[in-house]
Amino acid sequence: VSTRDSCIGCVLIVSLVEQLAQVHNSSAQKAMEFLCSYMPEQGGLQGICSLIAELFGPDLIKLLSQNLKADVICYAVKLCKAEPHKPVCHLYEKPMNGLKRTIKQAEKIVRTSNYMQNYKTF
């Protein structure tokens, strides 16, 4: 999947999950369940959503609990990729500690996760 499409899709979905958790005062896991339950069953859309939640859910929960923004999270799970010698693309304001540094910290949080291990193998 091309970086730009996966990046936009990721930032969009993670932002929604983050805001749903905020609105419902719930965990990120619950927010993901909310989002998938809202999807129509036609065309397997709900199934696709559940599959994505299963794949990325554990990492997203960990990262969202650190109050990280969606764009930083998407770099951490490698759905956004910074190109060498190019600025790091971000939707939200840059974090206080700097964007690159915050992304590095986020990457450490999920380094040992199942998804990231499989990602590296792939």
Place this chain on the structure above:
Amino acid sequence: SGVLLKICSLPLFRMICQTIDSSVPAEDYDQDNFSAFPSLRGYHWRGRDCNDINSSIYPGRSPKDWDALQDSNCNGIWGFDPEDGLPYEKKFCEGTDSKGIIILGDSAAAHFHIPPEWMTPLTMSKSSFSNMALAISNEFDWPQFSLYTGFQNSTIGGWTQSLYLRLREWNRCNHRDYQNIARNGGSSENLQKYLKSMARDQQLDKPAIVFYAMIGNDVCNNLPDTLKHMTTPKDMKINVMKQLEYLDMNLPKGSHVILMSLADGRFLWNNLHDRYHPLGQLNKDITYAQFYGFLSCLKSNPCEGWMNKNETIRNLTTERAEQLSSVLREITTSVKFSNFELGYYENLYQKVNAKWERFGGNPWDLLEPVDGFHPNQVASAIGADLIWEEILQKQPEIFGKQNPFNQEIIQQFGDQGGH
């Protein structure tokens, strides 16, 4: 394109991808390019086929034997009056100058729209996404509510008004005679690829009013050096002439083609840049300037020239758009065709905004909130009325005469079989 190829190999999306590629209905048993199925380029895009197993029955054709025995043009008027034995189609439609509407256009003409309720967690529920499958199967376009060919009551805010509805109200014989040949990303450069999906038989069908509305993609691209990749006036002339020649070979005599000028997209930045994007409304943390910048950084900005913080680039983009519009105007005054009259309509959205401001509206209420790029339902409905009124005043021959039998048609045929 690589991503698209992979997505398109999935069974779920195969049919959608084939439909996007060909721009003809996915479900069309008689292969006449009209369908009885709504989405996947079906009757949301072209008048509903009232007989999908007979390719000589479809909307827009001249009636066969005055439709005494069957409705050959699907306008809901058929049979004969038992009192005088005359076919109704002959009684009500003969000599009334009936004709159809065809739009050759881009995403604005197809009415691209991503529902803002998909991005608003505060009000999000299962019903917010109930239209998602329909939106996907219509390529995120809503031609059934659009400026040129809308016919259903809007379910996406605002109201529906369209040139098709006005033309149908003007002459009920025009019922179901519409075709929306528009595509996301459509431009004078790529129209040739899907122009052939237009269904009009020069010998058998009624004349048509064709609107050519490529209002931005000739100057819009996602490349950082955007100015270098815009259509040049020279290429614009070549492209449009080629397409008009194709139309001259395919449109029935007595048709009209109206070239619409390009939009001035500076309106986007000027009215949106410091406002919050739907995704940023909850926490007041994403403005359109940030949103445009993020898309540009990823090289996914649909219009680098206008959705850009650099005022010089925005002005140069408008300058090129004006040059391309001048090409269209010049063609209108200098070239003649055998089967249609050529016309030109300019500055639609400036006129829409002026009218909206007279109503006390804000300019940003005319734009699609999610993409921050397209005119929305309100702009489309106002635009339809403006075009109708102006053409009716300046060139009434384009729409033909008002049908004096409209009331009798309604009395006899009710809603003419609906849409």
